[in-house]
Amino acid sequence: MFIELTDILRCPAEHEENVLVLLPDGVLDRQVRGGHLGCMDCGTVYPVRDGVAEFGPAPPDILRSERLTGAAMAALLGLGGPGGYVVMVGGAGEGWEGFAAASEGVHILAVNPPAGIPAGRGVSLARGGRIPVKSRQLRGVVLGPGFASDAAWLAEAVRCLLPGLRVVGEGVTPSAPELEVLASADGVWVAQARRG
Numbered sequence: 185m186f187i188e189l190t191d192i193l194r195c196p197a198e199h200e201e202n203v204l205v206l207l208p209d210g211v212l213d214r215q216v217r218g219g220h221l222g223c224m225d226c227g228t229v230y231p232v233r234d235g236v237a238e239f240g241p242a243p244p245d246i247l248r249s250e251r252l253t254g255a256a257m258a259a260l261l262g263l264g265g266p267g268g269y270v271v272m273v274g275g276a277g278e279g280w281e282g283f284a285a286a287s288e289g290v291h292i293l294a295v296n297p298p299a300g301i302p303a304g305r306g307v308s309l310a311r312g313g314r315i316p317v318k319s320r321q322l323r324g325v326v327l328g329p330g331f332a333s334d335a336a337w338l339a340e341a342v343r344c345l346l347p348g349l350r351v352v353g354e355g356v357t358p359s360a361p362e363l364e365v366l367a368s369a370d371g372v373w374v375a376q377a378r379r380g
């Protein structure tokens with residue numbers, strides 16, 4: 185887990201979004217390998233193990249993505265410049281490396297990633313039942329298969345996005361008042377979070 189990521193993380197419990205305090209056990213090259221994230225509000229302490237921030241169990245079956253390559257995610261999110269954070273949920277995380285190559289200087293948080301992605305280098309990893317990020321922080325969200333068709337995860341994507349920025353998903357095209365669908369083809373869609 186990238187150490188600066190701590191600034192945008194939130195406790196997943198239903199209370200006001202506030203600061204999580206990081207107590208690292210091991211930091212190498214700005215990557216937290218182990219330690220704890222403590223919530224100042226409800227007192228819950230979440231472990232960081234092998235570089236993964238553990239906010240809760242991941243859903244049991246993480247479907248692999250058929251279409252969300254790194255290059256496709258970069259093109260569809262249309263970031264145009266370095267900086268900030270993008271979240272990839274579920275199978276979308278598999279394409280992180282290609283995305284990173286196409287989007288230099290954008291940090292990636294993979295939530296509930298498929299097995300086999302090592303934390304570190306250009307990607308932070310977290311597990312849990314929601315996107316563990318404060319509202320209006322992200323430059324883009326990509327929802328992998330399963331998550332893209334789930335209203336709760338769609339709502340999480342919209343909550344975490346900066347207004348006017350995009351969410352990409354693999355699955356059924358959503359119809360939600362807070363999302364304007366820009367394009368949809370071959371089971372992949374891209375939508376813009378309405379400014380509110």
Ligand SMILES: [Zn+2]
Pocket residue numbers: 195196197199223224225226227228
């Ligand atoms: Zn809390």
